[in-house]
Amino acid sequence: MTSYQSELGGGGNVAEELAKGQRAISIAEFFEKNKHMLGFDSGARGLVTAVKEAVDNALDATEEAGILPDIYVEIAEAGDYYRLVIEDNGPGITKEQIPKVFGKLLYGSRFHAREQSRGQQGIGISAAVLYSQLTSGKPAKITSKTQGSSQAEYFELIIDTDSNEPEISVEDTTTWERTHGTRIELEMEANMRARQQLHDYIKHTAVVNPHARIEFREPSEHLKYERATDQLPAETTEIRPHPHGVELGTLIKMLGATDSYSVSGFLQTEFTRVGQKTADSVVEHFRDRHYGREMAWSPPASQDEADVAAAITDAVNGKGAEATEAFTDAVMKVLDARERISHHELVTVVGNAADATEDEQGVTFGETVRENAVEAAWGAIVTSRAADCYRLVDDATTSKKDDAAVEALARRIETAFANSEDPRDRVTYDTLSQFVDRAAERTKERDEVSFGETARENVVDAFWSVCRTVPDDAPSVSETEGDRDTASELLEAMRETDILSPPTDCLAPITDDLVRAGLEKEYDADFFAAATRDAEVHGGDPFIVEAGIAYGGDLPAEGQVDVLRFANRVPLVYQRGACASTDVVKRINWRNYGLDQPGGSGMPNGPAVFMIHVASTNVPFTSESKDAIANVPGIEDEIELALREAARELKRYLNKRRSMEKRQRKQDVIADILPRMADKLSEVTERDQLQVGDSLARIMNNVLVERSVEDGTVRLVVRNFSDTNASLDVTDIVTADPGEPNDGQVVEMDGEWFVKWSPTVSAGDTAVLEYRVGDDATFDVSVEGVEDAKLTVNA
Numbered sequence: 001m002t003s004y005q006s007e008l009g010g011g012g013n014v015a016e017e018l019a020k021g022q023r024a025i026s027i028a029e030f031f032e033k034n035k036h037m038l039g040f041d042s043g044a045r046g047l048v049t050a051v052k053e054a055v056d057n058a059l060d061a062t063e064e065a066g067i068l069p070d071i072y073v074e075i076a077e078a079g080d081y082y083r084l085v086i087e088d089n090g091p092g093i094t095k096e097q098i099p100k101v102f103g104k105l106l107y108g109s110r111f112h113a114r115e116q117s118r119g120q121q122g123i124g125i126s127a128a129v130l131y132s133q134l135t136s137g138k139p140a141k142i143t144s145k146t147q148g149s150s151q152a153e154y155f156e157l158i159i160d161t162d163s164n165e166p167e168i169s170v171e172d173t174t175t176w177e178r179t180h181g182t183r184i185e186l187e188m189e190a191n192m193r194a195r196q197q198l199h200d201y202i203k204h205t206a207v208v209n210p211h212a213r214i215e216f217r218e219p220s221e222h223l224k225y226e227r228a229t230d231q232l233p234a235e236t237t238e239i240r241p242h243p244h245g246v247e248l249g250t251l252i253k254m255l256g257a258t259d260s261y262s263v264s265g266f267l268q269t270e271f272t273r274v275g276q277k278t279a280d281s282v283v284e285h286f287r288d289r290h291y292g293r294e295m296a297w298s299p300p301a302s303q304d305e306a307d308v309a310a311a312i313t314d315a316v317n318g319k320g321a322e323a324t325e326a327f328t329d330a331v332m333k334v335l336d337a338r339e340r341i342s343h344h345e346l347v348t349v350v351g352n353a354a355d356a357t358e359d360e361q362g363v364t365f366g367e368t369v370r371e372n373a374v375e376a377a378w379g380a381i382v383t384s385r386a387a388d389c390y391r392l393v394d395d396a397t398t399s400k401k402d403d404a405a406v407e408a409l410a411r412r413i414e415t416a417f418a419n420s421e422d423p424r425d426r427v428t429y430d431t432l433s434q435f436v437d438r439a440a441e442r443t444k445e446r447d448e449v450s451f452g453e454t455a456r457e458n459v460v461d462a463f464w465s466v467c468r469t470v471p472d473d474a475p476s477v478s479e480t481e482g483d484r485d486t487a488s489e490l491l492e493a494m495r496e497t498d499i500l501s502p503p504t505d506c507l508a509p510i511t512d513d514l515v516r517a518g519l520e521k522e523y524d525a526d527f528f529a530a531a532t533r534d535a536e537v538h539g540g541d542p543f544i545v546e547a548g549i550a551y552g553g554d555l556p557a558e559g560q561v562d563v564l565r566f567a568n569r570v571p572l573v574y575q576r577g578a579c580a581s582t583d584v585v586k587r588i589n590w591r592n593y594g595l596d597q598p599g600g601s602g603m604p605n606g607p608a609v610f611m612i613h614v615a616s617t618n619v620p621f622t623s624e625s626k627d628a629i630a631n632v633p634g635i636e637d638e639i640e641l642a643l644r645e646a647a648r649e650l651k652r653y654l655n656k657r658r659s660m661e662k663r664q665r666k667q668d669v670i671a672d673i674l675p676r677m678a679d680k681l682s683e684v685t686e687r688d689q690l691q692v693g694d695s696l697a698r699i700m701n702n703v704l705v706e707r708s709v710e711d712g713t714v715r716l717v718v719r720n721f722s723d724t725n726a727s728l729d730v731t732d733i734v735t736a737d738p739g740e741p742n743d744g745q746v747v748e749m750d751g752e753w754f755v756k757w758s759p760t761v762s763a764g765d766t767a768v769l770e771y772r773v774g775d776d777a778t779f780d781v782s783v784e785g786v787e788d789a790k791l792t793v794n795a
């Protein structure tokens, strides 16, 4: 760094020297230097990020247009570089927009939309273009065809990093076999070291987008992921911001942009879930914060020292005895009936009494008389502060506090009111808290009695609850926008008002059925479970968490469970350790759900894949490169609940499987011993060998299927030795024509006859299935509807 130290004291102006080097930095220049922020930290990672940005856009665009996505991704070596091609069958991009979409950072359609989408910031694809031009020096080649066009638009362009504007080198039309869509070709310095992440990204994209067809070709592999459903994700609706989710800067911007004059109108037109009632409630809190409330004191009783009536009478000059008395009586009549009165309420009471006296007595009560009367009456009323403060403190604290302590605290609060700058006893909640805190501190110092946190809060709330909201109009929109403190008061009022959660039609969860279908499509497992939670809200943005589990089958039994993380249907393949979803998986006790977890915490082991999906209008990521979900407690709780929901199903499955395995082992032992016993028995008794299948089925409480063939009659006897009903599908495959059996159905296929029955056999009952066939036929029976371990087939 240039040092100006030698110039210090030498008469030179360092600030002016520095000023020569100070200039604005373009966004493109900034990202050129900070590529890692956008996920382009290395050649390996750059390739994954570029694929991800283009595929995410393709999925967003096709979904928005209601088109089932057909996406082609190709990575090929091109000399010293890699060439990346991504094609989609989306709606295409208009000629005017192409240069901006690809040649300008921070240009997009989703930044301002409160709707679930993969893209959010308008940086993704242009950052890929920037990375490609920086590393290979080659322009991006874009082909795009909109629906109904016969020709496609073709551009070659780069981003001018000084101006953050597109620099077009070729602009042409071309023919393209796709009826509509977009094709992007980028060359970049890259390598395939992140091959695994690339494959994970594509495969996991296929899992959570079962409606998409994706073809992926890279130098050593060519893969096709077919769609599992023709059902597009549910259409989403854009929502207005929720009052609980905006920041101060955004609020001020919104106040500047609105057409509304009043804050109430502004709230109702610019935010979701705000009707008249909610707006009224926010405005009331806003006024409380902006103006404070007025303390209401109990008017002293007439026999008390402070004589309000006398004070009023004294204050009224030259109105004649009769009118003065009538006026004083009218005020006192109202005051006597009131338990408490605040300053503005007194102004109204005096005003009404003056109007009535004017009418009845024909004497004018002008502004000054009214003001004098209010001042005099208020002066007399506030003499009761001490007694009032005592009562409020006494009621708000426990009986354990002795009287002198209560008295001391109340006296100090009273003094705070008496010394306050506002003669109307207006206080904000914060000021009131300060009054009470200071009074409590002094009482501790002087009287050695302490009032703890809770006691203080109770006292503040007791005073606040008898304070009156002031009648002043809430500041207008322009007044609020023009003053940062006022805007901040409005924001706090919005946050403290209970407001219905935002609607969730802006979200499109995958849904549990499709989570399961997606997993079934890509993983050869024995068991699948899925759960979709109800929507919750974080910082004003709705979110939905989904979880899925695949278990067993071909999944690797060794090592840790594989965790697939997704945000708005986008697989997150980096920063696993920094992600809230990983943290949640680790903190669950998986032993409770039948999985192996060394030490009882951390990643569980076993042949399982966990899938976690967070869908939101604003997913809180840990960084701009959108690699990991931040540790937001509300979101973590939902992730945990979704996982536990799916895990409960897994537990049931594993328990059942274990008991079946146990049963099978027992059965294997018996099946081994029984024939040997039968052998021995027939040897000893010299009788024919016994049929052991029947006995085995009886011992194991199984369903037994036994065949006998006699004079061309094939008989399958089904005996249910279990204690529940059995609904079976029994199919006998015969090599000769079985004619027309009584209850079974026959289908012939390639010289084999399939005879099928679907009997329900009650516990302890028997069903007989029969047909006739020629002598030399052979048979092969299959039975479904009963677990293998509970079935004995002797046929």
Ligand SMILES: Nc1ncnc2c1ncn2[C@@H]1O[C@H](COP(=O)(O)OP(=O)(O)OP(=O)(O)O)[C@@H](O)[C@H]1O
Pocket: 053, 057, 058, 061, 088, 090, 091, 092, 093, 101, 107, 108, 109, 110, 111, 118, 119, 120, 121, 122, 123, 124, 125, 126, 127, 182
């Ligand atoms: N394949 C495509 N088909 C149609 N429109 C597209 C396509 N790719 C990009 N767009 C349009 O270009 C805009 C900019 O895309 P870009 O990837 O830069 O940002 P984004 O997807 O909005 O947000 P993010 O930076 O979070 O990815 C998108 O918002 C979309 O309107």
